[in-house]
Amino acid sequence: MAEEQKKEERKKRKTATEAASKIGGMVKAAIGGTVRAKEEGKKLAYSFIVCSYDEIIRAMDIVPVWTENYAGICGAKRDAQRFLERAESLGFSRSLCTYALCGLGFDQWREELGEMPPDAPWGGQARPDMMLSSGQILCDPRNKWYQAAQQFMPDVPIYDVGLPWPMYEDDIEVSEIQDYYIAYIVAELRGLVKFLEEQTGRNMDYDRLSDLVDLGEKTWNLIWETYELRRSVPTPMGTGDAMNTMVPMVFMLGTQEGYDFFAELNRELKEKIAKGEGVVPDEKYRLLWGGGLPSWFALTDFNYFNSKGAVFPVETTYRMIEPTYRLNIPDTDDPIERLAWRWLGYWTYWFDKAKKRPGSEPDVERLIQYIEDYQIDGVVMHEAFSCRTWHLGLIWQLNQLKKIYKPIPVLVLGAGDKKSLEHRELPSLILESDIVDISSYSEVDTRARIDAFIETLESTKKSKADQQ
Amino acid sequence: MPDYLAGIDIGSTMTKVVIMDNGIISSVMGPTGPEQRRLANKVMEEALRRVNLSFKEITYLVATGYGRINVPFADKQITEITCHAKGAAHFFAEARTIIDIGGQDSKAIKIQDGRPIDFVMNDKCAAGTGRYLEVTADALGIPIEKMGPTALGAKNPAQISNICTVFAEQEVVARLAEGVPLDDLVAGILESLASRISRMVNRLKVEKELVITGGGAKNVGLVTALSEKLGCTARVPPEPLLTGAVGAALLGKDMVGKALKQGLPLEKKERSLREISLY
Ligand code: SF4
Numbered sequence: 001m002a003e004e005q006k007k008e009e010r011k012k013r014k015t016a017t018e019a020a021s022k023i024g025g026m027v028k029a030a031i032g033g034t035v036r037a038k039e040e041g042k043k044l045a046y047s048f049i050v051c052s053y054d055e056i057i058r059a060m061d062i063v064p065v066w067t068e069n070y071a072g073i074c075g076a077k078r079d080a081q082r083f084l085e086r087a088e089s090l091g092f093s094r095s096l097c098t099y100a101l102c103g104l105g106f107d108q109w110r111e112e113l114g115e116m117p118p119d120a121p122w123g124g125q126a127r128p129d130m131m132l133s134s135g136q137i138l139c140d141p142r143n144k145w146y147q148a149a150q151q152f153m154p155d156v157p158i159y160d161v162g163l164p165w166p167m168y169e170d171d172i173e174v175s176e177i178q179d180y181y182i183a184y185i186v187a188e189l190r191g192l193v194k195f196l197e198e199q200t201g202r203n204m205d206y207d208r209l210s211d212l213v214d215l216g217e218k219t220w221n222l223i224w225e226t227y228e229l230r231r232s233v234p235t236p237m238g239t240g241d242a243m244n245t246m247v248p249m250v251f252m253l254g255t256q257e258g259y260d261f262f263a264e265l266n267r268e269l270k271e272k273i274a275k276g277e278g279v280v281p282d283e284k285y286r287l288l289w290g291g292g293l294p295s296w297f298a299l300t301d302f303n304y305f306n307s308k309g310a311v312f313p314v315e316t317t318y319r320m321i322e323p324t325y326r327l328n329i330p331d332t333d334d335p336i337e338r339l340a341w342r343w344l345g346y347w348t349y350w351f352d353k354a355k356k357r358p359g360s361e362p363d364v365e366r367l368i369q370y371i372e373d374y375q376i377d378g379v380v381m382h383e384a385f386s387c388r389t390w391h392l393g394l395i396w397q398l399n400q401l402k403k404i405y406k407p408i409p410v411l412v413l414g415a416g417d418k419k420s421l422e423h424r425e426l427p428s429l430i431l432e433s434d435i436v437d438i439s440s441y442s443e444v445d446t447r448a449r450i451d452a453f454i455e456t457l458e459s460t461k462k463s464k465a466d467q468q
Numbered sequence: 469m470p471d472y473l474a475g476i477d478i479g480s481t482m483t484k485v486v487i488m489d490n491g492i493i494s495s496v497m498g499p500t501g502p503e504q505r506r507l508a509n510k511v512m513e514e515a516l517r518r519v520n521l522s523f524k525e526i527t528y529l530v531a532t533g534y535g536r537i538n539v540p541f542a543d544k545q546i547t548e549i550t551c552h553a554k555g556a557a558h559f560f561a562e563a564r565t566i567i568d569i570g571g572q573d574s575k576a577i578k579i580q581d582g583r584p585i586d587f588v589m590n591d592k593c594a595a596g597t598g599r600y601l602e603v604t605a606d607a608l609g610i611p612i613e614k615m616g617p618t619a620l621g622a623k624n625p626a627q628i629s630n631i632c633t634v635f636a637e638q639e640v641v642a643r644l645a646e647g648v649p650l651d652d653l654v655a656g657i658l659e660s661l662a663s664r665i666s667r668m669v670n671r672l673k674v675e676k677e678l679v680i681t682g683g684g685a686k687n688v689g690l691v692t693a694l695s696e697k698l699g700c701t702a703r704v705p706p707e708p709l710l711t712g713a714v715g716a717a718l719l720g721k722d723m724v725g726k727a728l729k730q731g732l733p734l735e736k737k738e739r740s741l742r743e744i745s746l747y
Contacts, residue, residue: 466581
C-alpha cells in the first residue's frame with residue numbers, strides 16, 4: 001500500500017498552486033461518494049456540466065454523476081482504451097465523441113456484469129436512477145449519449161433539458177428577443193423540476209433553491225475575481241492548474257465546498273503575487289489557451305511549456321463564468337428565472353462587443369480581450385478530433401485574429417487619439433489529438449510542435465525588439 | 469583557421485549533413501531507415517572525410533529534424549521550423565513563405581528576415597506528405613523521381629477523389645486498369661497532393677517569395693501544381709533536401725558570432741562521434 005502510494009505521488013503532475021494539487025483527491029472522493037450514496041439509497045442522476053441545473057439537483061438532494069468527468073478520468077489515468085474499444089465493438093463509430101464512447105463502453109460492461117468492470121478507475125461510475133441530458137444547441141452527443149445508454153439501462157428514465165441561446169448576428173438586438181428565450185428556458189427548467197419531483201416523490205423547496213442560486217452566483221463572482229488575479233506578471237497560476245480547478249467550478253456549483261475552494265485559491269494567489277512567485281521562476285512567454293478541451297492523458301504538456309519559460313495566465317476553455325453584475329439579471333424572487341437569466345446573459349455577454357467590430361464574432365472578441373488584458377504573446381489551441389462542439393471554428397477565429405495582430409507594424413490609436421506604430425504579431429499553434437483517445441496522440445510530435453512554437457515566439461520577440 | 473560550421477538534419481526518411489565555411493564545402497545525404505539514422509555519425513564522418521577535416525576542427529554543430537534530440541555530439545538542437553526559415557532565406561533573401569514537404573510530414577512557415585513568425589504542420593496524416601507519393605508511385609510501378617517529369621506530359625489530369633493515402637492507392641490501381649494514361653494519372657496524383665498541401669498552407673496566407681524545400685521540392689510536377697494552386701511561382705533551392713541542414717549550420721554561425729561579440733563562452737559538446745540512441 002505504502003509502495004502504491006509512493007508510485008502515485010511520483011506520477012503526480014506538478015501544479016503551481018496547492019489548491020490545484022488537491023483536486024485529484026477531491027474528485028476521487030466525489031466519485032467514491034456517488035458509489036456510497038447509491039448504497040445508501042440516495043437518488044443518482046447522470047448529469048452534464050454547464051447545464052444550468054446544478055442548483056436544482058442539489059436542492060432536490062439528488063447526487064449528480066458527472067459522466068464527462070468520469071470519461072476524462074479514465075483518459076487521464078490512461079485507462080480509457082478498453083472502454084472505447086468495447087463501445088466500438090458494440091457498433092458505435094470511433095469518430096463519435098470519445099467521452100460518450102468511453103461512458104457507453106463502461107456502462108454496457110457494468111450492466112453486463114451487474115457490478116463494476118474489473119479495476120474500474122477510482123471505483124467506477126455508479127448506476128444512475130435517472131439521466132438528465134443537456135444538449136444545448138451545439139452538442140449532439142449530450143442529447144444522444146443517454147438515449148444510447150438506455151439500450152443497456154432501459155429502466156432508467158431520461159429528461160432532456162434543451163437550453164437555447166440566440167446565434168450571433170450583428171443586426172439582432174438581444175434585448176428584442178430575450179423574453180422569448182427566457183420564457184423557453186424557464187419552461188424547460190420547470191419541466192425538469194416536475195420530472196425530479198416525480199422521480200423523488202418530493203416537492204421542490206424553493207427557499208432552499210434560492211439560497212443555492214445565491215451561493216452559485218456568489219461562486220461565479222468569486223471565481224471571476226480569482227482568475228483575474230492571474231493577470232499578474234509573473235502569473236501565479238496557469239491553464240495546467242485551471243484544468244484542475246475547473247472541477248469545483250463545473251462539478252460543485254451550488255455547494256459550499258465549491259465556494260470554499262475558490263476562497264482558498266484566491267487567498268493562495270494573492271499570497272503568491274505578494275511574494276512575486278510565478279508558475280515559472282523566469283517567465284518568458286505569456287500564452288492564451290484559446291480553445292479546445294485538453295488531452296486529459298497529456299496534461300504534462302503544460303509542464304513542458306513551463307519548462308521552456310512559457311505560461312498560460314488565461315484560457316477560454318472551462319472559464320464558463322462571468323461576473324453576474326455583467327449579465328443584466330433582473331430583480332426577481334423566482335430562482336428558476338434567475339437561472340434562466342444567468343444562462344442567457346452568459347452566452348450573449350460578448351455580443352455587444354462583437355457588433356462594434358464589423359466582421360467579428362463574440363468568440364473572437366473574447367480572445368482579443370484576454371490577449372490585451374493578460375499581455376499575451378501567443379495563442380495555443382487544441383483540436384480534439386472527437387469533439388466538434390468545441391473545435392468548430394478555431395481556425396476561423398485564428399484567421400480573424402491575424403487580421404488584427406498582423407506581422408507588420410500597424411498604426412494604433414492610443415489615449416488622446418495619439419497614433420503610434422505597434423508591432424502586434426501573435427504567433428499561434430494548433431495541437432491535434434483527442435480528449436480521451438490516446439491513440440491519437442504522439443508525444444514526440446506534440447513536443448516537436450511546441451519546440452518550434454517556442455522558437456517562433458522567441459524570433460517574434462527579437463523581430464519586435466529590432467523594430468522598436 | 470577558418471570556422472567550420474556543421475548542420476545535421478535527421479529527418480524521418482533522410483539524414484542530411486552540411487559543412488560550411490563561407491559557403492557549403494561538403495554535404496552528404498544518408499539513406500532512409502531507423503538503422504541508418506542510428507548511424508548518423510557515419511554520415512557526418514563521410515562529410516568530414518570529403519573535405520579532409522577531423523570532427524575536432526568543427527567549430528559548432530547544430531542538429532535539427534525530427535531525430536535532433538538524439539544526436540549526442542551536437543552542440544545545440546534547433547527545430548526544423550527555425551532551420552528551414554534560416555536556410556530558405558540564405559538561398560532567397562526575399563523568402564516570406566516556405567513549404568517543406570518531407571517524407572512523413574509537411575509544414576508551412578511564414579518568415580520575416582529569415583526568422584519564423586508563424587507555422588502550421590501536418591504530421592498526423594500521410595496524405596499531404598512524401599509518403600503519399602511513395603505509396604502511389606509504388607502502386608503505379610514507377611520510380612518516384614520519374615513522377616514529376618511524367619506529369620508534365622499530361623493532357624487531361626485525372627481526378628483522384630480519395631484524399632486518404634490508403635484509398636488513393638486503390639483508386640490509382642483501378643484508374644490504371646480503366647486505361648487512364650500514366651501521365652494523366654500521375655498529374656492527377658500530384659494535383660491532389662498539391663490541393664491537400666495548399667489547404668494547410670492557406671491557413672497562413674501565402675506571401676511572395678514562396679520557397680519549397682524538402683524532398684517534395686525535387687518533384688517538378690508537384691512544384692508546378694502548387695505554384696498554380698497558390699497563385700505564385702515557387703522558388704526551389706539548389707538542393708532542397710539540404711535547406712534545414714544549411715539553416716542549422718548558419719544558425720550555429722550566428723551563435724559563434726554572438727558569443728564572440730559578447731565575450732561569452734560557447735556551450736559545446738565533447739568532440740567525439742558516437743552512434744545515436746533512438747530508443
Ligand atoms: S461538448 Fe464535445 S466533448 Fe463534450 S459531450 Fe459534446 S462532443 Fe463530447
